[in-house]
Amino acid sequence: MAEQVWINMGPQHPMTHGLWNLRVKLDGDTIVDADPEMGYLHRGVEKLCEVRNYLKPIVLMDRLCYVSSLTWAHVYCKAVENLMDIEPPPRGKYLNVIACELQRMASHGMWLAAFLADLGLLTGFLYSLRERELVLDLLQLMTGQRMNQNYPRPGGVHNDLPPGFEDEVRRVFRYLRRQYKGYKKFLEDSPTFLMRTQGVGVLRKEDAINYGVTGPNLRGSGARVDLRELDPYDVYDELDFEPVVYEEGDTYARYKVRFGEFFESMRIIEQALDRLPQGPFRIKTPKRAEGEGYARTEDPRGEALIYIIGDGSDRPYRVKIRSPIFVTLSALPMMLRGHRIADVASVTGGIDVCVGEIDK
Amino acid sequence: MSGHLVDLFGGSNAIAVFLITIINFILRGIGSLPLFGFLNPLADWLGTEPVVTSIAWLIAITIMITWAAALHLLTFIWLERKLVARLQDRRGPMITLRKDRYIGGTGYLQQIADALKLIQKENITPKAADPWMFHIAPAFLISTTIVVLVALPFSEGFVVANVPAGLLFILAAFSLAPLAILLAGWAQNNKYAMIGGMRAAAMMMSYEIPMILAVIAVVVLAGSLNPIEIVNQQSQLSILAPLAAIGIANWYIIPQFLGFFIFLLAMLAEQERIPFDFPEAEEEVVHGWLVEYGGMRFGMVYGFKWLRTFVAAALVALLFLGGWHGPVLPQEIWFILKIYFVFFIFIWISWSVPRIRIDQILNIGWRKLIPLGLFNIFLAVLVVHANAQGWI
Amino acid sequence: MSFEEQLTQRLPERFPEGIEGAEVVQPRRVEATAKREDLRAICTYLRDEEGFEHVSCISAVDWVTHLENVYHLVSYQHNIMLQLNVQIPSEDPWVDTVSDIWKGALYHEREAYDLMGIQFRDHPDLRRILLPKDFVFHPLRKDYAGE
Helix, strand or coil, X not given: CCCEEEEEECCCCCCCCCCCEEEEEEECCEEEEEEEECCCCCCCHHHHHCCCCCCCHHHHHHCCCCCCHHHHHHHXXXXXXXXHCCCCCHXXXXXXXXXXXXXXXXXXXXXXXXXXXXXXXXXXXXXXXXXXXXXXXXXXXXXXXXXXXXCEECCEECCCCCCCHHHHHHHHHHHHHHXXXXXXXXXXXXXXXXXXXXXXXXXCHHHHHHCCCCCHHHHCCCCCCCHHHHCCCCCHHHCCCCCCCCCCCCHHHHXXXXXXXXXXXXXXXXXXXXXXXXXXXXXXXXXXXXXXXXXXEEECCEEEEEEEEEECCCCEEEXXXXXXXXXXXXXXXXXXXXXXXXXXXXXXXXXXCCHHHHXX | CCCCCCCHHHHHHHHHHHHHHHHHHHHHHHHCCCCCCCHHHHHHHHCCHHHHHHHHHHHHHHHHHHHHHHHHHHHHHHHHHHHHHHHCCCCCCCECCCCCCCECCCCCCHHHHHHHHHHHCCCXXXXXXXXXXXXXXXXXXXXXXXXXXXXXXXXXXXXXXXXXXXXXXXXXXXXXXXXXXXXXXXXXXXXXXXXXXXHHHHHHHHHHHHHHHHHHHHHHHHCCCCHHHHHHHHHCCCCCHHHHHHCCCCCCCXXXXXXXXXXXXXXXXXXXXXXXXXHHCHHHHCCHHHCCCCHHHHHHHHHHHHHHHHHHHHHHHHHHCCCCCCCCCCHHHHHHHHHHHHHHHHHHHHCCCCCCCHHHHHHXXXXXXHHHHHHHHHHHHHHHHHHHHCCC | CCHHHHHHHHHHHHCCCCEEEEEXXXXXXXXXXXXXXXHHHHHHHHHHHXXXXXXXXXXXXXXXXXXXXXXXXXXXXXXEEEEEEEEEECCCCEEECCCXXXXXXXXXXXXXXXXXXXXXXXXXXXXXXXXXXXXXXXXXXXXXXXX
């Protein structure tokens, strides 16, 4: 009878991509239990929002998730719009869609890099970051920043598109489509990659829904849940796209979902550019608001929800952030049980952990 | 077949005789003085054959280690860094000593800079560690690989000791490393190190069997355990004579392609290279069995891995690629070229695949490679028999 | 009649005591107020018979006079979201856990306990989650000044 030991994978562990701690109980090399611990990066964003007027938390939201900052600022702005009961102009909505999808591509690019590095494929890490750089260049062209863009605003976006943006996007996407097809082949033809990902960290559909897992992780378990389709915000109901769904529920299915979303995002952006209406991109918003508002959007990592209460002053009374990975981590012990310690990297890499948004 | 440039033992013997002549001259000069007469028997003893031979051995080993470690070890580290950088669309280390610019050179000095940095670091022993074992383990590790160099020939003359059953000795010494790694993993008293050490031991043991099976097939073909003899066999045209026409004589990679494949995989595992690097997988067990080592102790362990890579590449070249056999160029040059070619294959494989899990690695080792290895021995016997019967 | 409107009728019929003011605020969004004593019964009913299989968020709000828990429940099959407000007196801040009904509530409830000090009865593992274990107050309460 072997002795069972707890080991700390984190907070200073190469697997964790940031500061969190996964305590793992081992029997030999097999995991019998796991317990995620977070809070090392807790900044109290919710409390900080309560002492700022409605515009200023956008900057804080940008820093919520350092991999996908724009989408968080976007969901906050949607919540404020819902609270103030205003409707942004169509061009503003389209620009938000373009920016969010570019951010989704950048975020998935970072995920692919980190995931491959977790599997020990450092070459893939650098390749993926190289391609992500092009998407970041597009974002920079659009918003002026590579990260922490501070771009969405309640009632629209901060600035219009620069001249020549559309041609640049199409040129980059032609290149990216070719590159990502190559990477897909490179990874999916590799038996080693399949050995490490197939059948690892299986999450059944019922469990995934019950544990509150959302986003690509849920779609990898076979549930066709994409808030862009189910609960369309901005102009997603006018665009033609298909949620990527795979049935298996293992790391490989989650990988395929995210990889498919690269191509879907490119389709969405191209359609949005085709249909981009003329007109104003931002309307003025009131300074004070009363009541409650919420917004749910499809973050690159899952369902992002912000619930905001105004008490009639120029500051929000309460801001509540639902971060998707925070909830997904509660399913992690179940996904890990019975696997080898080597699978920890594969599973946590596969669900795309971002500590900034977990710890708030 | 071209000749060899270096006669290592002859050279060291000459150096030893020269040194002892000088020392004896001084000793006898002092010994002729009154009160110092006791030095004369010492000089006589130094001049005897066993002492001269022993000193010649020491000099030969020193030359061999300097050559392998100081020259090829550094080149290997540099080459791996540069080649991997190229694979990954980077430039790799580029420091130079030029005053006007610090980057832009070949970066060969990076290893030396790293070593200098490591030497300056404080030598930390964890409080909970077993200090004696903790300190002895890196030396033990390095010595298992250095011992291999004693019997490893680089040409007919460039060999410290031409042991009759040299291959057996090489494999025996090469297989000692798991013990040292286990020792290192245990002595650190760290859970990650412990897991890493256990993983390393499990993997190396399971991959030594396919490795030895592949070697047995070569020995069957060559009919000898002496490395020099094995290479000479590969340069002759006795087996599979028609293939000699295409210019690679009968390197054992031709009749033994399966064996070559098995041996290459086993060698990748023995070096803990990336598809098999889970004993020190960063994302799983931080740095595995070397997690607590710092400073030059880490440097020794790090150097050990490249020394092992060097020996592994040499063994592949020796057993399957015809050793130093080749036209025109001297033997040593050919052998080094082949070693670097094998090293390039190692790099290429290990930087384009992800890491495999421990149970999958052991499965591959025990369930696939061992049956393949046995089948390969059968093939080798078949070739030898067919050759004896004159079928081919 | 849409599912939302049916739900606003069915809920008060089923729980005449527990549910107040069920109304459709937007397409696909329903709001209601629940009593904390009946919360578990309501949630079990919602999951088993109305198809609310996902708890999206549990937000605790400090209204100074009292605390409030806001449950955002989502039904993927009917594609609607139900906002359930539960009022909790500040002096005795307990509410029944729903984490055995939806496992997804596990961390939300721990967070609400951590930051707002609401005691979830029968929660299997009610520890602090974001703040250190030895933290002494609940920082999102309004009596803790953030400025």
